[in-house]
Amino acid sequence: RASNVSSDQISIAWNASSDNVAVTGYRLYKNGSATHFASTASLSFNDTGLVSGQTYQYRVTAVDEAGNESVMSSVLTITTLVVVDPQPANLSWTSPTRNSDDSCLSGIEGYRVSFGSASGIYTQTVDLSLSGGEVLCTQSDFDAVCNEPIMSCSYSTTPLSAGTWYFVVQAQDQSGVYSMYSNEASKIIE
Numbered sequence: 001r002a003s004n005v006s007s008d009q010i011s012i013a014w015n016a017s018s019d020n021v022a023v024t025g026y027r028l029y030k031n032g033s034a035t036h037f038a039s040t041a042s043l044s045f046n047d048t049g050l051v052s053g054q055t056y057q058y059r060v061t062a063v064d065e066a067g068n069e070s071v072m073s074s075v076l077t078i079t080t081l082v083v084v085d086p087q088p089a090n091l092s093w094t095s096p097t098r099n100s101d102d103s104c105l106s107g108i109e110g111y112r113v114s115f116g117s118a119s120g121i122y123t124q125t126v127d128l129s130l131s132g133g134e135v136l137c138t139q140s141d142f143d144a145v146c147n148e149p150i151m152s153c154s155y156s157t158t159p160l161s162a163g164t165w166y167f168v169v170q171a172q173d174q175s176g177v178y179s180m181y182s183n184e185a186s187k188i189i190e
Contacts, residue, residue, distance in 0.1 A: 017062035086159030
């Protein structure tokens with residue numbers, strides 16, 4: 001049986017063997033090899049230094065005081081866990097040119113991106129200055145009434161852990177006032 005399976009180790013255990021001559025230890029075989037890779041006197045073994053996402057096959061034999069070795073156990077097949085590196089979320093949005101009351105914005109100085117792992121609960125906030133190079137914006141259209149360019153903007157977060165993340169964006173105008181939250185967007189990080 002297996003326990004404590006991680007991305008680079010597997011702990012295996014077995015029941016004690018009996019013999020008319022005392023059992024002195026056990027030999028472990030891996031991946032069909034005819035040569036044992038480890039010996040132990042205990043009823044368990046921790047195999048380390050394994051590869052993430054790899055499948056391993058184990059068999060165990062018992063050895064008695066006379067040096068006799070039993071037949072091999074049945075095969076135990078186990079796959080190590082896959083390590084997933086944190087990934088950034090790539091976000092994009094269109095800049096607003098109007099306030100919520102439809103009046104014209106007085107220019108955008110930056111953005112605030114807020115996010116968290118639960119909908120409506122934003123535990124992290126990043127302020128992005130247009131002059132700081134953290135957010136990339138290019139003109140995609142023009143609002144003739146407000147005499148303001150409409151910008152397509154993008155930003156990549158720092159790496160996030162696996163799961164679903166929820167994001168909102170706010171624009172900051174020239175007077176330092178932030179807009180209301182944008183509509184919430186979600187992204188699954190695998």
